[in-house]
Amino acid sequence: MAHLTKPTQYKIEDSNIALLGSDLEKRVREHAGDTEPAWESAGKAVGTQVWRIEQFHVKAWKQPGEFFDGDSYIVLHTYKKDPNAEALSYDLHFWLGENTSQDEAGTAAYKTVELDDHLGGTPVEYREVQDYESPRFLSYFPKFMVLHGGTASGFRHVTEAPPLNLFNFYHISASKPASTGVNKPANLIVRQVTNGYQKAIKRYPNDVFVLDKGREIWQWNSKKSSGKEKFKAAEFVRTIIDARKHEPVLKVFDEGGSGANRFLSELTEDHAHPSNADASGTESEADTPLVTPATSAPSSPVLYRLSDASGQVEFTQVVDLQGAGPTPTLADFDSADAYVLDDSTDPDVPAVYAWIGKSSSVVERKNAVQYAQNYLWGLNGGAQGGGKKRSSTSIVRLTQGNESSRFLKVVGARA
Known part of the structure; x- marks a missing residue:
């Protein structure tokens, strides 16, 4: 074999x-x-x-x-x-x-x-x-x-006929329309949790959780969960029940209410997926979310220039800003170079932007995203400083003349 x-x-x-x-x-x-x-x-x-x-x-x-x-x-x-x-x-x-x-x-x-x-x-x-x-x-x-x-x-779809020993745990939340920049109703967000079940409930006290046991489906409503989260969870549960020809029985548990302890006692690490838990049974690093930016992250947007004009690739902070304030403006970007703009501490849309000038060199164009990634990795001390969480910040690559409305807002320009 x-x-x-x-x-x-x-x-x-x-x-x-x-x-x-x-x-x-x-x-x-x-x-x-x-x-x-x-x-x-x-x-x-x-x-x-x-x-x-x-x-x-x-x-x-x-x-x-x-x-x-x-x-x-x-x-x-x-x-x-x-x-x-x-x-x-x-x-x-x-x-x-x-x-x-x-x-x-x-x-x-x-x-x-x-x-x-x-x-x-x-x-x-x-x-x-x-x-x-x-x-x-x-x-x-x-x-x-x-x-x-x-x-x-291999994988199973949520609505497929379940095995008898099914144990699927889901974190249910709703998107925040105000932060998307578009006028849409809140979207349903479902994330399967594969270990650290009770820690997930404590970490997200405003959300709802669903435990799919195959023949029974249990819904947990946190005390601080809103009607929006409960409604979105109900939508998700209904799709499972309908697809299984109405066979699963739904049981709803409210935090602090009757039967709450029964729900929590079911969430043992005996059900954790081996690929997502370490050998000691403790929570893996991947189970720790990015809650706040690293302490070394800048409190306002910071601009770096990537240039090979000297014959060598240089990555340096732009300190002589053209505007009156501390925030970089579009006037600080030269079309002959590439730039990395760190806006990772924005509370709504944290991101690091790799901006490519129209006249930038092939080397600058090819390396801009790489330097943005290296910057994030080193911002919080690399492997010794929790770099995984910092490295998960969204990296956005854009070219001069094709900037996103969000980027233009950060640099104080009109879309």
Whole structure:
């Protein structure tokens, strides 16, 4: 029998997200081919398209809004800035599950750049990390779900007939429309929790949780949960019950109410998924969310220039700002260079922007995202300072003349 090896899991804190000069880059390029058939229909009309990476290949994903933590995806949102205009604009994201492999993550990053080039270099690119998605990304999906599994390990859909020993625990929340920048109702967000169940309840006291036991479905309403969260949880539970021909029995538990202890006593680590818990049974690092920015993060936006004008690539902070205040303005950006703008402490939309000038060099263009990633990794001390949490901040790549409205707002310019 052939010896089977598990694909190497990608670590989000890996500083080489751009794959520059790596063996992984060579493997991705070998499998990429000259043309990508998936891009033939990309960005032709207003809407959202999703592709999943499968064995170095890009495959159209038929369940938009449903993501698996063992996979990597590419998401293209096509829209019109002016509803009456013919011109299309693009937001291009690649999403990395916490258990995705290096090959999948590398292919997603590489293919995202390829699709950007296919669309003329005009899209705004976003790197999205599981549990740290940008509000813009979440706004595309009325129901956004992250489930355990993936193309390598196999997976079951939530609504499939359950086995007798089913134990699936879900964290239910609602998006905040005000932070998405679009006038839409709150979206349903469902995240499968694979360990640290009771800690999750304590960490998110404003949300609702659902335990799917197959023949019974238990819903936990936290004391501080609003009607919006309870309503969204009910929507999710109803889809499961309806798909299983109304067989599961729903039981609702209110924190502090009758039967609450019964619900909590069910949440033992005996049910934890081995891939997401360490050998001692304690909570893994991936279970710790990014709650507040690192203490070393700047309190206001900070600008760095990436330039090879001297013959060597230099990454330096821009201290002589053109504006009157401490915040960088668009006048501080030179089209001959690339820049990294750190706005990671924004309470609504934390991000680090990699801005590419029209006349920037090939080296500057290729390295801008890499320097943004290196900057995040080192901002909180790298591996010795909790760099994983810092590295999960959204990285946004944009080119001069195609800036996002959010970026223009940060630098005080009009969209």
